[in-house]
Amino acid sequence: MTDLPRSAQVVVIGGGIVGCSVAYHLAKRGVETLLLERHQLSSGSTWHAAGLIGQLRTNANITKLLGYSVELYDRLEEETGYATGWRRNGGLRLACNADRWIEVKRQATSARSFGLEMQLLSAKEAQALWPLMNVDDVIGAAFLPTDGQANPSDITQALAKGARLAGAKLVEGVAVTDFIIENDRVRGVVTNRGAVACEKLVLCAGLWTQPLAARAGVAVPLSAVHHQYLVTEKINGVTSDLPTLRDPDRLTYYKEEVGGLVMGGYEPNPVPWSSGAVPEDFAFRLLEDDWDHFEPIMDLALGRVPALAEAGVKQMINGLESFTPDGNWMIGEAPEVRNFFVGAGFNAFGIASAGGAGMALAEWAADGEQPFDLWPVDIRRFGAPHRDPNWVRVRTLQAYARHYSIAWPFEEFTSGRPLRRSPLYDRLKAKGACFGEKMGFERPNWFADLSAGEEPRDRYSFGRPGWFEAVGREHRACREAAALFDQTSFAKALIVGKDAEA
Ligand SMILES: Cc1cc2nc3c(=O)[nH]c(=O)nc-3n(C[C@H](O)[C@H](O)[C@H](O)COP(=O)(O)OP(=O)(O)OC[C@H]3O[C@@H](n4cnc5c(N)ncnc54)[C@H](O)[C@@H]3O)c2cc1C
Structure with missing residues (x-):
């Protein structure tokens, strides 16, 4: 059994991609860091993610953090010697109506303003990059050459290795069960293997963050929601350099995987987890396939990629993910307890976000200040209504359903x-x-x-x-x-x- 230190400057709770990124960045800053994971690294939502890494968000500073993720994933494999599966294949985003095309053109303008080289393409040019798609209804597309894809578990292991190389200690099989708080300030954590004193903690426990944080009186408004994608057998014409594809008007996304396609989507009628708290032993687990629910998404996809009709389905993934009432993640110091930091609610873009979110959280926890304005993702943006789990669930389901809808002013x-x-x-x-x-x-x-x-x-x-x-x-x-x-x-x-x- 690995030794469990009795104290650390900062304890990170949760060994998903976010916790590992926080530990990596804290250790790089020379902070004495201990990461505690109840099961094994990546066993929560991380291991089953599809692995699309996109950078564009409506807020410039969030895009900046996602851009940092890409920079980090670019160098991580060489730095740690751990293969991450990271490929900069680029990302395509389609527009199929006049309003969407305005939105995409606006995104291109703002992307360029913060240094991302986003190109606007005609339907034919987009099809040249993604020959399998039907473009009859496509008005135009945006292409971001620096977007890419990765293997989420491998990125997590590489971050963990980088953290260890920089001096962090990561211990698996240790569950945090409570907190030691004195005068509204963190003093330590209680685990199934005894107490660990710490000056600060960063709670990155994914689906389990809300009930754990509640033990310290900290409100974390998130809901667990089902999210599905399928993986096909090999398809002729699918090459390993195929860009990722987002088709928001058809609610779907795609990426290449072993010569086949990953295809998933955001249904307008999402399914919440409705059996109380997510069980503690829900590690490396999936939900039952729900083909009836996926069928409308499949129909939309067949209109775009007719080859899917003939492709064998290798696997359906129905996973659980934390979503928030406004579709943005939550990071920063909880207003209820000093030195209690949270990084959770990654709304199905946690792999893309983890690099930047981990960097920002580490800097915030170490220096007491965020690197730049992060109000859209700051945990303090929530208030009284967000303490009601029923209201949070209802609002979160709408935020999920709006994932690909046009973001109107x-x-x-x-x-x-x-x-x-x-x-x-x-x-x-x-x-x-x-x-x-x-x-x-x-x-x-x-x-x-x-x-x-x-x-x-x-x-x-x-x-x-x-x-x-x-x-x-x-x-x-x-x-x-x-x-x-x-x-x-x-x-x-x-x-x-x-x-x-x-
Ligand atoms: C089907 C699906 C597809 C997805 N596809 C993509 C994609 O293509 N691109 C993308 O960017 N994102 C994607 N995501 C989202 C991504 O998987 C998540 O946002 C990300 O993995 C969240 O990471 P995390 O570290 O916050 O949480 P987790 O990976 O869940 O990690 C939390 C960890 O905390 C541990 N833990 C919990 N409680 C305790 C405790 N008390 N003590 C100690 N440890 C504890 C858990 O065991 C777990 O390992 C997808 C999600 C799903 C469901």
């Missing part, structure tokens, strides 16, 4: 509403308010002119928004008449003390 979630209402809610509604939601609170975004038959309903667009005229009317009313603002949904700060002004 000012788009509002519709699930789990209305949750919190101002006392004026009904009166505002009767006056034509079209509500948005802030931290669960319903807040009027604009008012429809009911007398003119206008409907209080958002119509999203990349052009002039549907509420343009309505907001114009409000501005005019504020300038020329009077306006009343309902401030119920805004945070209020109560400042007390001898110099506080009344």
Whole structure:
């Protein structure tokens, strides 16, 4: 049995790809690091991931972190001597309607602004890179040459090896069962092999993060959701240099694997894990294949890649993954307990994210500061409604279903509403308010002119928004008449003390 140290500067909990990346980066910074894994490294969600590594997100700083992952995966094999299966095959993203094409062109512009060389291609040019696909409905495509694919378990083992080489200790077969907290500050962890003192901890326990964090009073709003992909036998024309392919209008993604294809998708009606907490012994395990549920995804894929109709299916993977209410991961210091860091909720892009997320978390934990603004993934962005697991599940399922939908400017979630209402809610509604939601609170975004038959309903667009005229009317009313603002949904700060002004 491996020795278990009795203390470490930082304890990392969980040996999935994220925990191993955090340990790697902490050790590289010279921090005394101990990683504890209940089973074996990569045995949670990591081992069954499809392995697509894409970089483009709507937020520039998150894209920067994913770009860092690619830089790291580029050098990891040479640095550690452990084969990672990393290949920079590039990534294609298709657009099949005018709005999607606007979105893709905007993404290309912002990608270039932060140094990614994203190319815009015609349907024919895209087909030259991916000859097996039918492009009858394709308007255009974006190609990111630096995207790629890897073997998730091997990347994890390489990170673990790199961490050990840099001085970290990684111990398998040790479960953290509780925390030692004094004066709202981390002092150590309790394990099935005794206590370990530490100054800081980083909780990267994947699907098990939420119940474990709750023991310390830390809220981690995530839900476990099923996610499926299939792996085919060899298909003529599938070569090892085939780029990864994302076809958001058909909800599907593809990558080459041993001369065949991996094909998966994001269903509009995702299936949540609904049997309480995920069991502790759910290691290297899959769920039952659910072909009925996968059939609509398969139909969409057959329209794009007709060769799938003849291809033998080698395996169906139905895995469990942690998803969050807004589709972004959670990193950073929990607001409830000092020196208690979390890295969880990777929404089926944890392999792509782990390099950058691990680097950012290590820097945050070691120096007390994030490397740059990471608010969209900061655990502190959540509030009171996110403590209700039922509400979190409902909202998370909508976030999953929206994974490939067009990200409209000012788009509002519709699930789990209305949750919190101002006392004026009904009166505002009767006056034509079209509500948005802030931290669960319903807040009027604009008012429809009911007398003119206008409907209080958002119509999203990349052009002039549907509420343009309505907001114009409000501005005019504020300038020329009077306006009343309902401030119920805004945070209020109560400042007390001898110099506080009344
Ligand atoms: C079907 C499927 C396909 C996917 N495809 C892709 C893809 O193509 N690209 C991509 O980027 N992402 C993909 N993902 C997502 C990716 O697999 C995850 O985001 C990623 O593996 C999450 O890693 P993690 O380290 O956070 O969690 P995990 O890998 O689950 O690791 C958590 C670890 O914590 C350990 N642990 C839990 N509790 C304790 C405890 N009390 N004490 C000690 N250890 C504990 C667990 O045993 C586990 O090993 C996919 C996911 C699924 C389900």
